[in-house]
Amino acid sequence: MSLPQLIMLPGPTNVPPRVYSAMCKPMINHRGAEFHQLHSRILENAKKVFQTENDLFVLTSSGTGGVECAASNFLLPGEKIVVPVGGTFGERLAEAFRTYGASVVPIEVKMGSAPTADQVRETLARQRDAKAVAVVYNETSTGTTVRELQKIGEVAKSSGALFIVDAISVLGGDDLPVDKWGIDVCITASQKCLATPPGLALISVSKDAWRLAERAKPRSEYFSLIKCRKFRDEKMETPFTPAVSLFFALDEALQIILETGLERWIGRHKKASAAYYSAFGKMGLGFFAEEGSRSTVVIAINMPQGIAAKDLRERLRTKYGVVVAGGFGSLKDAIFRIGNMGIVTPREVLTTISSVGAVLEDLGFRGRSGAGIEAALPIVSEI
Amino acid sequence: MSLPQLIMLPGPTNVPPRVYSAMCKPMINHRGAEFHQLHSRILENAKKVFQTENDLFVLTSSGTGGVECAASNFLLPGEKIVVPVGGTFGERLAEAFRTYGASVVPIEVKMGSAPTADQVRETLARQRDAKAVAVVYNETSTGTTVRELQKIGEVAKSSGALFIVDAISVLGGDDLPVDKWGIDVCITASQKCLATPPGLALISVSKDAWRLAERAKPRSEYFSLIKCRKFRDEKMETPFTPAVSLFFALDEALQIILETGLERWIGRHKKASAAYYSAFGKMGLGFFAEEGSRSTVVIAINMPQGIAAKDLRERLRTKYGVVVAGGFGSLKDAIFRIGNMGIVTPREVLTTISSVGAVLEDLGFRGRSGAGIEAALPIVSEI
Numbered sequence: 132m133s134l135p136q137l138i139m140l141p142g143p144t145n146v147p148p149r150v151y152s153a154m155c156k157p158m159i160n161h162r163g164a165e166f167h168q169l170h171s172r173i174l175e176n177a178k179k180v181f182q183t184e185n186d187l188f189v190l191t192s193s194g195t196g197g198v199e200c201a202a203s204n205f206l207l208p209g210e211k212i213v214v215p216v217g218g219t220f221g222e223r224l225a226e227a228f229r230t231y232g233a234s235v236v237p238i239e240v241k242m243g244s245a246p247t248a249d250q251v252r253e254t255l256a257r258q259r260d261a262k263a264v265a266v267v268y269n270e271t272s273t274g275t276t277v278r279e280l281q282k283i284g285e286v287a288k289s290s291g292a293l294f295i296v297d298a299i300s301v302l303g304g305d306d307l308p309v310d311k312w313g314i315d316v317c318i319t320a321s322q323k324c325l326a327t328p329p330g331l332a333l334i335s336v337s338k339d340a341w342r343l344a345e346r347a348k349p350r351s352e353y354f355s356l357i358k359c360r361k362f363r364d365e366k367m368e369t370p371f372t373p374a375v376s377l378f379f380a381l382d383e384a385l386q387i388i389l390e391t392g393l394e395r396w397i398g399r400h401k402k403a404s405a406a407y408y409s410a411f412g413k414m415g416l417g418f419f420a421e422e423g424s425r426s427t428v429v430i431a432i433n434m435p436q437g438i439a440a441k442d443l444r445e446r447l448r449t450k451y452g453v454v455v456a457g458g459f460g461s462l463k464d465a466i467f468r469i470g471n472m473g474i475v476t477p478r479e480v481l482t483t484i485s486s487v488g489a490v491l492e493d494l495g496f497r498g499r500s501g502a503g504i505e506a507a508l509p510i511v512s513e514i
Numbered sequence: 515m516s517l518p519q520l521i522m523l524p525g526p527t528n529v530p531p532r533v534y535s536a537m538c539k540p541m542i543n544h545r546g547a548e549f550h551q552l553h554s555r556i557l558e559n560a561k562k563v564f565q566t567e568n569d570l571f572v573l574t575s576s577g578t579g580g581v582e583c584a585a586s587n588f589l590l591p592g593e594k595i596v597v598p599v600g601g602t603f604g605e606r607l608a609e610a611f612r613t614y615g616a617s618v619v620p621i622e623v624k625m626g627s628a629p630t631a632d633q634v635r636e637t638l639a640r641q642r643d644a645k646a647v648a649v650v651y652n653e654t655s656t657g658t659t660v661r662e663l664q665k666i667g668e669v670a671k672s673s674g675a676l677f678i679v680d681a682i683s684v685l686g687g688d689d690l691p692v693d694k695w696g697i698d699v700c701i702t703a704s705q706k707c708l709a710t711p712p713g714l715a716l717i718s719v720s721k722d723a724w725r726l727a728e729r730a731k732p733r734s735e736y737f738s739l740i741k742c743r744k745f746r747d748e749k750m751e752t753p754f755t756p757a758v759s760l761f762f763a764l765d766e767a768l769q770i771i772l773e774t775g776l777e778r779w780i781g782r783h784k785k786a787s788a789a790y791y792s793a794f795g796k797m798g799l800g801f802f803a804e805e806g807s808r809s810t811v812v813i814a815i816n817m818p819q820g821i822a823a824k825d826l827r828e829r830l831r832t833k834y835g836v837v838v839a840g841g842f843g844s845l846k847d848a849i850f851r852i853g854n855m856g857i858v859t860p861r862e863v864l865t866t867i868s869s870v871g872a873v874l875e876d877l878g879f880r881g882r883s884g885a886g887i888e889a890a891l892p893i894v895s896e897i
Contacts, residue, residue: 145541353578
């Protein structure tokens with residue numbers, strides 16, 4: 132018998148009670164007036180959160196489905212796309228485009244570092260026929276954010292390339308004004324900073340992106356944006372049955388975000404991340420991401436020598452009811468990761484910092500938990 | 515202020531309160547022990563409902579995503595597939611395979627009729643290199659079910675073709691013993707006879723189907739069955755973030771079905787459909803599907819002359835809170851359709867029959883509502 136676990140994962144995340152209540156609204160006809168209103172409001176509010184006036188669509192799929200949607204709609208087989216790869220999700224993005232026949236030019240990025248505008252400029256100078264640049268804004272596997280995203284966009288656009296951003300884990304949790312930064316295609320998912328259960332992906336599409344999409348028949352029916360546009364324009368519907376209950380949930384979550392104010396919603400993530408970095412730094416822990424590229428939404432912490440990530444996570448979960456993530460692939464035992472997404476209040480932050488500190492001490496780490504908490508307190512109180 | 519609408523659509527359908535409660539269980543880690551148990555139980559129970567020992571996967575997508583999964587995994591570009599087409603979903607099935615480069619040999623079926631084993635045999639005799647036969651078991655757009663499905667399977671298998679069945683709208687609502695009928699790939703979705711909100715597709719895969727799937731790299735990452743198998747085998751996980759809340763819902767719905775007993779669950783759909791056909795027949799209405807091919811789960815009723823489907827549906831919805839569907843495409847104004855799926859108790863059936871009767875009389879139809887209800891009563895009482 133205990134309270135629900137605190138899900139401090141980089142997605143899925145804790146879901147607000149209001150969102151759960153909305154999710155259980157009685158079923159409606161997905162081809163009827165109630166759905167049209169719901170759908171219309173979601174698109175309108177999601178555009179505010181994306182800070183875009185571009186078209187926007189909600190797909191019934193995980194975020195990876197959103198990436199597949201981008202990979203299958205804009206490029207013809209053989210066309211070139213530049214993709215910086217510095218972790219699992221960069222690889223996944225590159226792989227999605229390869230699957231649909233694009234010629235992927237990867238930019239190798241050291242894990243924990245972020246790609247720079249200069250790297251992209253140099254690559255584009257050698258690949259003048261590149262049709263697009265696709266970037267993972269926040270590499271969830273390493274806790275690294277691309278701080279030069281806007282500059283990379285300028286570089287891409289100035290050489291006539293489409294600018295595609297995988298913002299799955301970060302939209303709503305850090306600055307990302309889609310139109311201001313010239314992002315043609317921006318992808319996110321419901322279960323990250325939007326505080327909704329998983330199962331929906333969101334994708335925005337600029338006029339330049341439509342021009343590419345309109346050149347050929349989409350290679351996927353399920354992810355066809357042309358179809359999505361047609362059904363939205365004609366009836367405010369989706370081509371195929373949408374996950375109605377998750378639409379209810381997303382609708383409520385977007386309203387919560389806008390009631391809070393987008394700047395404040397994003398600001399909480401920033402402040403909370405500052406608290407995490409400050410606290411764990413003071414405790415004597417190191418971070419996987421380089422300073423200056425550290426994520427506001429995924430705090431990737433190096434495991435202290437002699438302590439297994441598995442033990443830390445297991446004890447945190449069973450003794451404190453706090454769930455954090457391990458590393459991906461080669462980083463499996465080297466790091467643990469805290470998701471700082473969606474519901475970000477002083478309670479989640481303090482509980483996580485203090486219980487991680489306690490478990491590490493239990494496991495023999497001679498850190499300074501008290502000093503960590505102390506460092507965090509003034510920041511936490513401002514969240 | 516009123517009770518929730520009665521959603522008598524061919525999907526989505528009414529959702530049991532127990533399923534809604536389950537859907538709102540607190541979020542869990544989709545890479546943790548709780549999810550492994552949930553996932554494992556779902557697969558085990560879904561196999562019972564499919565009556566199969568084949569592999570089975572749950573995809574985070576609508577049913578059309580399940581069809582795209584089948585279209586992208588088994589055939590190589592240029593390979594032949596025979597697809598009977600007698601309505602919107604037959605067309606959609608054919609189109610999905612075309613999108614992935616298959617050479618589709620359609621069998622034209624008159625709308626309201628079902629394809630026969632003889633038709634498939636004749637076609638296969640001319641198309642000896644056909645790699646597969648794909649059939650929509652229940653054509654939702656016309657309320658027509660393929661009563662020779664088992665025979666068609668025998669014909670397909672005896673000429674070495676893979677047998678793929680789109681059972682999206684019907685699995686759980688009519689006989690469909692997947693293994694006994696030799697179905698290699700069977701697809702369904704959560705929001706039909708499984709009484710779960712939309713957003714999940716289920717697909718079963720036989721050994722013969724795996725042999726075809728293993729020949730080449732999947733053309734979709736998101737729908738890659740090889741990836742699904744790998745993640746299930748290694749960790750009882752899904753390759754990408756699943757719609758966790760919908761998994762909770764599906765888990766509960768499957769438990770309800772098995773507590774009820776599969777035969778009884780299916781039997782309710784059969785009995786209720788008998789009540790619908792009997793009642794509306796007595797009222798003087800005609801059915802779109804030919805006798806002998808009529809669906810247990812979608813009752814497609816011809817509009818009486820002079821009454822618009824739109825008016826019927828609107829009045830039913832606003833005055834009685836009962837939501838039924840119109841026709842698709844060319845049948846838009848010619849028919850209306852009642853979904854008889856999932857929650858099937860005497861109440862839904864009687865409410866629908868009596869309110870349809872009342873609205874038709876309001877709109878000037880000189881039917882015999884009372885006689886209709888009277889004809890239904892003895893059948894309804896047995897549901």
